[in-house]
Amino acid sequence: MISIKEVTKQTGITVRTMRYYDQIGLLHPADKTEGGHRLYGEKEMKKLQEIQFLKTIGFSLQEIKEMLADENHDWFTGLKKQLGYISKEKERLEQIEGTLRGLINEIMLNGNIDLFSVQKLIQLYQQNMDKREGYLNQIFNEEESKLLQNLPNINRDDPETLEWIALIAQLKKHMSKGISAPEIQRLIKRMYEKEQETFGDNKEFVEKIWDIRKSPQKSESAGFYPIDAETLDFFEKAYEFYVKKKSNF
Amino acid sequence: MISIKEVTKQTGITVRTMRYYDQIGLLHPADKTEGGHRLYGEKEMKKLQEIQFLKTIGFSLQEIKEMLADENHDWFTGLKKQLGYISKEKERLEQIEGTLRGLINEIMLNGNIDLFSVQKLIQLYQQNMDKREGYLNQIFNEEESKLLQNLPNINRDDPETLEWIALIAQLKKHMSKGISAPEIQRLIKRMYEKEQETFGDNKEFVEKIWDIRKSPQKSESAGFYPIDAETLDFFEKAYEFYVKKKSNF
DNA sequence: ATACAAAATGACGTAACGTCAATTTCAAGT
DNA sequence: ACTTGAAATTGACGTTACGTCATTTTGTAT
Numbered sequence: 001m002i003s004i005k006e007v008t009k010q011t012g013i014t015v016r017t018m019r020y021y022d023q024i025g026l027l028h029p030a031d032k033t034e035g036g037h038r039l040y041g042e043k044e045m046k047k048l049q050e051i052q053f054l055k056t057i058g059f060s061l062q063e064i065k066e067m068l069a070d071e072n073h074d075w076f077t078g079l080k081k082q083l084g085y086i087s088k089e090k091e092r093l094e095q096i097e098g099t100l101r102g103l104i105n106e107i108m109l110n111g112n113i114d115l116f117s118v119q120k121l122i123q124l125y126q127q128n129m130d131k132r133e134g135y136l137n138q139i140f141n142e143e144e145s146k147l148l149q150n151l152p153n154i155n156r157d158d159p160e161t162l163e164w165i166a167l168i169a170q171l172k173k174h175m176s177k178g179i180s181a182p183e184i185q186r187l188i189k190r191m192y193e194k195e196q197e198t199f200g201d202n203k204e205f206v207e208k209i210w211d212i213r214k215s216p217q218k219s220e221s222a223g224f225y226p227i228d229a230e231t232l233d234f235f236e237k238a239y240e241f242y243v244k245k246k247s248n249f
Numbered sequence: 250m251i252s253i254k255e256v257t258k259q260t261g262i263t264v265r266t267m268r269y270y271d272q273i274g275l276l277h278p279a280d281k282t283e284g285g286h287r288l289y290g291e292k293e294m295k296k297l298q299e300i301q302f303l304k305t306i307g308f309s310l311q312e313i314k315e316m317l318a319d320e321n322h323d324w325f326t327g328l329k330k331q332l333g334y335i336s337k338e339k340e341r342l343e344q345i346e347g348t349l350r351g352l353i354n355e356i357m358l359n360g361n362i363d364l365f366s367v368q369k370l371i372q373l374y375q376q377n378m379d380k381r382e383g384y385l386n387q388i389f390n391e392e393e394s395k396l397l398q399n400l401p402n403i404n405r406d407d408p409e410t411l412e413w414i415a416l417i418a419q420l421k422k423h424m425s426k427g428i429s430a431p432e433i434q435r436l437i438k439r440m441y442e443k444e445q446e447t448f449g450d451n452k453e454f455v456e457k458i459w460d461i462r463k464s465p466q467k468s469e470s471a472g473f474y475p476i477d478a479e480t481l482d483f484f485e486k487a488y489e490f491y492v493k494k495k496s497n498f
Numbered sequence: 499a500t501a502c503a504a505a506a507t508g509a510c511g512t513a514a515c516g517t518c519a520a521t522t523t524c525a526a527g528t
Numbered sequence: 529a530c531t532t533g534a535a536a537t538t539g540a541c542g543t544t545a546c547g548t549c550a551t552t553t554t555g556t557a558t
Binding site: 046049050053054056057058068071072073075076079080082083086087089090093094096097099100101103104107108114115118119122123125 | 295298299302303305306307317320321322324325328329331332335336338339342343345346348349350352353356357363364367368371372374375
């Protein structure tokens with residue numbers, strides 16, 4: 001028989017928690033002193049461990065109470081149900097994670113931001129979730145849809161996406177130096193090569209994407225990350241410049 | 250200006266929720282009728298959408314209130330913090346998912362189960378989480394540790410693991426028919442082939458694993474799923490029978 | 499004017515404790 | 529036996545984001 005203090009020492013569980021478990025009938029002390037101090041035995045400590053474990057796998061105290069009370073509890077079914085629940089929750093968090101990464105990337109692209117811009121981004125996001133796929137499937141054929149998967153999807157966390165964002169952000173930063181500046185041309189070169197790597201010679205496909213990018217409305221419908229018109233225009237000119245120079249050799 | 254009923258119609262948000270948002274100062278109605286009925290305008294509806302969105306990405310109402318109130322809120326930092334929090338939560342759920350799958354598989358192996366067995370499994374689990382890796386690294390060298398990754402890890406959900414579990418479960422089921430029964434020998438054959446596929450000719454390594462399996466204590470320390478001694482013994486005999494027959498041809 | 503729908507306020511309940519506050523008990527030292 | 533300080537007790541309120549009554553008031557159609 002050990003005191004409540006000993007329990008907290010051995011398990012890290014607080015006194016309040018032990019009192020609470022007693023109160024809700026989840027775990028009563030084995031005995032009490034004359035004065036009413038709680039005393040716990042070996043059995044209780046084991047049960048406490050079980051409770052802790054069942055808590056870590058996401059069961060509520062009420063559920064745990066019922067499970068431990070029922071001699072013939074169907075653990076298999078219970079655990080499968082719990083697994084289903086946990087899996088769903090996990091998927092929800094994965095969704096959220098993707099959305100957050102998307103928003104963060106967009107802010108990285110646009111620089112920090114006032115309430116108004118965030119409102120616009122949020123609206124864009126909500127639209128996209130509903131419409132993006134529909135819109136894209138309408139424009140691209142099946143084969144191209146697969147290629148689209150390779151597009152830097154702003155929700156994703158892969159280094160591919162990050163490099164695109166970094167490249168565009170750098171482009172914006174050095175825009176004032178003009179399209180022929182060596183910094184710019186180095187960036188464009190990298191982008192050109194990346195494009196080749198990703199889409200190969202699929203000219204027509206790349207054209208379609210440019211077409212979408214050039215129209216803010218289309219761009220919004222497609223859920224591409226918003227590059228402002230100025231940057232887009234600058235990029236296009238710098239790109240042409242690069243290609244022309246390249247073909248001169 | 251629309252009534253609260255209109256709001257619920259358009260958004261699906263309940264009256265209670267609107268009242269609550271009003272109460273905590275998150276979203277006041279634009280105006281009230283003489284009698285005190287709430288009226289909402291365009292601005293409020295937009296704000297409501299933003300609130301909904303920020304809720305879906307996991308912010309609390311208090312946080313949302315502060316974010317929307319602060320003209321110069323640092324969205325970038327806030328979102329990154331939130332991402333960190335969400336990612337952690339997601340990892341926690343992944344952990345739980347693995348544990349649950351593990352427990353479910355063990356129950357599949359052992360048939361359904363009383364409180365006592367579950368207590369033992371839980372204890373085994375808690376031990377494993379702490380000790381398993383340490384113990385295994387002590388016995389196996391680095392190369393072998395990599396091979397160990399191919400071992401049916403009971404926490405995992407892949408078809409490999411599932412087949413091992415199914416095979417052993419079938420073995421148990423038909424055990425009464427003796428080691429030479431054709432059902433048994435077919436199962437053993439499949440297991441033998443799977444073993445070859447997975448570990449190739451790495452005899453020594455397979456020996457070590459058998460050594461661990463044969464000792465309940467070691468098996469427990471290593472966190473292998475618990476196969477009872479009887480089944481293990483039966484398997485061994487059936488296996489020897491199979492190999493002998495095979496080498497006779 | 500009446501009746502009925504819709505809205506209002508107020509209150510309690512939820513889950514799993516944390517955090518006071520006021521009082522009582524325990525164990526040790528004198 | 530007495531004192532004292534630490535430890536334990538009960539009780540109560542706070543937390544989140546509403547749901548769910550119960551009761552009263554307002555709006556609107558006839």
